[in-house]
Structures are given as structure tokens and as C-alpha cells.
Amino acid sequence: MFRPVALLASLSPKPCLILLLASILLCSGARSANARVFTGRTGTAVEAEVVSVSLATSTARLRLPDGKEANVPFANVSEADQAYLRQWKPPLADPSKSPAVVAKTLPDPRALAPLVPGKPGTNTAPLGAPGETIVFEFPELSKDRQGGVAACKIRLPDQYDPKKPMPLLLWIAPGEGSNDPQGGRSLVDSATWAIAAMPYPTSAPTPRYALGKGQMPIIREYHMAMLKKLTASVPNVDPKLRFAAGLSNGAHCVGTYLAEGEREFIDYFKGFIIIEGGCLSFKAKKKLRTGYAYVAWGDADGNSEGYMAGTRAMLEDAKLKLTSRVMPGVGHGFPDSEQSEVKSWIEKVAGPGLSAGKP
Numbered sequence: 001m002f003r004p005v006a007l008l009a010s011l012s013p014k015p016c017l018i019l020l021l022a023s024i025l026l027c028s029g030a031r032s033a034n035a036r037v038f039t040g041r042t043g044t045a046v047e048a049e050v051v052s053v054s055l056a057t058s059t060a061r062l063r064l065p066d067g068k069e070a071n072v073p074f075a076n077v078s079e080a081d082q083a084y085l086r087q088w089k090p091p092l093a094d095p096s097k098s099p100a101v102v103a104k105t106l107p108d109p110r111a112l113a114p115l116v117p118g119k120p121g122t123n124t125a126p127l128g129a130p131g132e133t134i135v136f137e138f139p140e141l142s143k144d145r146q147g148g149v150a151a152c153k154i155r156l157p158d159q160y161d162p163k164k165p166m167p168l169l170l171w172i173a174p175g176e177g178s179n180d181p182q183g184g185r186s187l188v189d190s191a192t193w194a195i196a197a198m199p200y201p202t203s204a205p206t207p208r209y210a211l212g213k214g215q216m217p218i219i220r221e222y223h224m225a226m227l228k229k230l231t232a233s234v235p236n237v238d239p240k241l242r243f244a245a246g247l248s249n250g251a252h253c254v255g256t257y258l259a260e261g262e263r264e265f266i267d268y269f270k271g272f273i274i275i276e277g278g279c280l281s282f283k284a285k286k287k288l289r290t291g292y293a294y295v296a297w298g299d300a301d302g303n304s305e306g307y308m309a310g311t312r313a314m315l316e317d318a319k320l321k322l323t324s325r326v327m328p329g330v331g332h333g334f335p336d337s338e339q340s341e342v343k344s345w346i347e348k349v350a351g352p353g354l355s356a357g358k359p
Contacts, residue, residue: 035175037332038062039078039301053088060085080300080331087335127234130160133181136230141222144199145176145206152198152226154234155181158191167241167351168234170269171197172223172250174277176206186339187245187273188346194237196230198223200249207252211280216256223253224264231268240354243271243346247334248304251277255311258293258318261285271350272320273342275334276304278311284318290357292350293320296338298330323349 035049048062051069058074074082128134133155141150157166171184177200184195204210204218244265246254255278257265266286272293293315297308315322323345327338 035065036081036084037302038072038081039331041076045302050085050088052090053085055086060088078301078331080298080302080329080333083300083329084331084333084335089336126160126162127154128156128160130156131158132156136226136233138226138229141225142201142203144179145202146178146199147202148199150199150201150222150226151179152196152230153179153181154194154196154230155185155190157194160194162236165236165238166194167192168194168196168237168243170242170244171195172244172246172253173197173199174246174248174250176200177249183247184245186336187342188243189343194234198226207249207256207277211252211256216252219253220257220260220262223257224262227264227268231264240270240357241351242269243273243350244269245273245275245342246277247275248277248332251275251304251311252279252307255279255307255314256281258288259284259314266291270354271346272315274308274311274315275338275342276308276332278304278307279314280307280310282310282313282317284314287319289319290354291318291320292323292353293318294323294325294342294345294350296325296327296334296341298327298333300329300331302331304332321350321353 035047037045037047039045046064048064051061051063053060059071060074061069061071063069074085077085133153136152136154138150138152144150160166167188169184169188171181171187173180173183177198179197179199181195181197183197188195200206200219201222203222204215205213207216207219210216210219244254244257246252251274254272254274258272259279259281261284266288270291272291274293274295276297278295295308295312295315297303297305299305312322312324325338325341327333327335330338
């Protein structure tokens, strides 16, 4: 049973603040893309966003769903949450507020041809300047969970050359989702990789809840509509180096699309990264023997081991080349150390393996 008063009593020593925050939690509100589930001393949980952390005073300022904030001592949350707070870093600035973000109208796919190295006559029209973030809008789709027009953003590599194939990472964010490619930058070399990000629609619950309500097809159709147009409109993506990565809710998407054998998804992507989330199936509808997958989960309170067990079985059934890792001392999170492991796996295992095989 969800008991916000009991939880907040363990998070804050001030009774008046307890009552204030408890009243907040009893009301529904939009969650932030950077929200995390924090566990109090009594074992109850609440979702909040970290605003700031003071290591000097061992306190964190948390923002509740309706925007109210409170200072919480580290000692009043679980050990896993304390470890998370000690590693916490402010999120990178939203590239949508930067002049480097350029809105694009999707070109007619019939005017584009895939870029084939060494073959004359293929499309080499630049999408933008190196390092720019390109925005593809989809006004025909429902708004995203941040209230914005449905849009996918792609950050072009710093060394972007439209005449050369570029590797691509798709990042599907946790929480309420985001189309900010910055979330995937720690996993690849942004000098040479393009990074895309897709949000979640308002027409369905977030994946965590959509899974249990049979509403994942709504989210899947939303993402596949974006992917289908992007496939036609970004012609020079390396056919062998295409990765899809997700954390928490994002991992639910990647895992479910694999389990269901979603054609556009499994035909386009060759590598898959699933962190602290997954699917409800132990079987995969398609065999993907030439692909690679990486899964990781924490061993501390709040982890998603339940999802991960089924997801690992599904990935093995799909015949993917699987790398599994336990994140020591981590609950529901993705610490910098594990992000480095993923990047190393892409650079030293999956990337070379895919490059040596057939697209």
C-alpha cells in the first residue's frame, strides 16, 4: 500500500513539512524525466527529482511531482539512494534551448537514396552542421509527456560528414521520457556517433504502467512512426552500427519491441542496451542471431531484477550475443561506472563484432 505520510516521515524531520509534502503526494501530477523512486526508512517509496546535492552537509533537495521542494538528509533514505545521491550530477543543459538546435521539415523519402560507400549518385545532402541537434517534428502524433509537439531529436557527430556513414545510438529515457539526445552521450563517442532520442506520448501511461495495462502498442506505434520517417530521411546511417538503448521505462520499450519482434525496430537496429527494465515475456518472436545485447541491473533495494530475469531469458531465446552484468550496490539507477562499461562494450565487443559481420 502506498503511504506517503509514512514515507515522508522517514525523509524529513519536520512534522509541518511532512504534512505539506504528504498532501502534495496525494494529488496526481506530471513526473519529471529525471525523477527517481526514493525509499524511506520505513520501506515506503515516492518519486521525486533531485534538484541539488550538498556533499558537505549530506543533504539533497528533492522536487515533488507538483513542483514543491524539500531538503532531505542522506540518512533518511535507503543506502542505495544514498549511493545514488553521492554520485548524482546535474543534468546537461537542454539542447532545445541552444542555438545549435535546428528544426527540420522531413524531406520526401522518394527524393532520398541510401548512402552506399563508393557508389555514385547516392544522397549526400547535409542534414546540418557538425554537432548540431536536428529536430524532426510529427504534428500528426499526440503531444509528448512534457506537453510539446511530438518530435525526435538527432545530435549530429562533431565530425559529421554527409559523404560518410555515421553510427547511430537511439536513447529512450527513463521517467516521463525525453527527446533530449544528451542522455546517450556518455555511451558513445559523440565525435563520430549520431545520437537520437524519442519521447513518450500523452495517449498512454508511461511504459512501466502501460505494460500491465496492455497499452504498450500505443507507445510502440508512436515510436515506430518516428523511426519509419527517420529511416527514410537520414540516409547515411551506418547499416552495421545502429544501437538502441533504454534505462528503466526506456528499457521496457527496448525489451518489449525485441520480444514482440517489432519489424521496423529489429530490422533497423543491430545492438540493444537494456538497463534496469525490460519486457514481460520469456520468449522472443524472432531470432536475431547476428545482433548483440547488453543488460545490467542493480543488486540493491529498488532494483528491477524481476524484469531483468525474464528479459535475459527472452534475449537468449532471440539468440542475441548477450552480455549480462550486475551493478554492485546500485538500486534502480545507471551510475557513471556502468555507463563506461557500456561504452567499452560498444567499442570493444559489439561494434567490432557487428562491423565484421553482415548488416
